[in-house]
Amino acid sequence: MCQEGFFNGLLGSEPASSHGPSPRSGCPQGLGWISPSTQVRHWLEQTIARAGQTPKYLICDKARQFWNDGFKRWCRRNSIGPRFGAVGQHGGIAIIERFIRTMKGILHGVSVPFQRHTMGQELRLVADGYNQYRPHSALAGKTPEEVYHGLPAANEQPRVEPRSSWPHDASCAAPQAPMAGDAGAEPDLHVTFHEGRRHLPIIEMKRAA
Numbered sequence: 001m002c003q004e005g006f007f008n009g010l011l012g013s014e015p016a017s018s019h020g021p022s023p024r025s026g027c028p029q030g031l032g033w034i035s036p037s038t039q040v041r042h043w044l045e046q047t048i049a050r051a052g053q054t055p056k057y058l059i060c061d062k063a064r065q066f067w068n069d070g071f072k073r074w075c076r077r078n079s080i081g082p083r084f085g086a087v088g089q090h091g092g093i094a095i096i097e098r099f100i101r102t103m104k105g106i107l108h109g110v111s112v113p114f115q116r117h118t119m120g121q122e123l124r125l126v127a128d129g130y131n132q133y134r135p136h137s138a139l140a141g142k143t144p145e146e147v148y149h150g151l152p153a154a155n156e157q158p159r160v161e162p163r164s165s166w167p168h169d170a171s172c173a174a175p176q177a178p179m180a181g182d183a184g185a186e187p188d189l190h191v192t193f194h195e196g197r198r199h200l201p202i203i204e205m206k207r208a209a
Contacts (some may be wrong), residue, residue, distance in 0.1 A: 132194075155176070167183075190203070
């Protein structure tokens with residue numbers, strides 16, 4: 001399943017009410033209590049329908065929603081391979097756990113909207129800001145968008161050199177980038193915010209005017 005399709009399916013889902021799933025879930029009302037595993041399977045079916053494609057496998061833990069015969073039968077019926085990972089196990093659930101930790105860290109202290117649609121918009125802004133403006137050491141200081149789309153990396157562009165005695169043709173700390181203009185320039189740190197969200201800063205180093 002592609003990331004964008006899955007993400008849109010995730011944000012477009014409606015939660016089940018305390019009396020059972022809503023009419024949008026495709027489940028009839030009046031059935032009484034519905035198990036968490038059944039609700040998860042209905043949600044997955046909605047997400048797959050919105051994305052227009054079915055994943056080859058699902059990575060999950062062994063919570064009761066997944067570790068049961070009903071969920072395993074549903075996976076076999078949809079040709080989906082469940083992968084039950086463990087914390088710290090290579091290829092397990094470490095990636096999604098890291099994603100959740102990153103999302104919680106970015107949104108720490110942010111007032112969470114009550115409306116799901118509004119919350120979905122905020123999560124999309126977080127995803128956009130993370131992909132477009134957040135460099136990663138694991139990506140050699142590049143952003144996910146620069147790597148995925150093969151864009152010129154910001155950290156490889158001509159740099160501002162504040163050291164006045166630094167030779168113009170000398171190398172700098174990795175990644176190697178040419179010097180912009182003369183050495184001894186006064187740097188100016190510009191900080192803006194993605195769509196005005198102060199928890200999504202955009203930091204740029206420029207030559208002072």
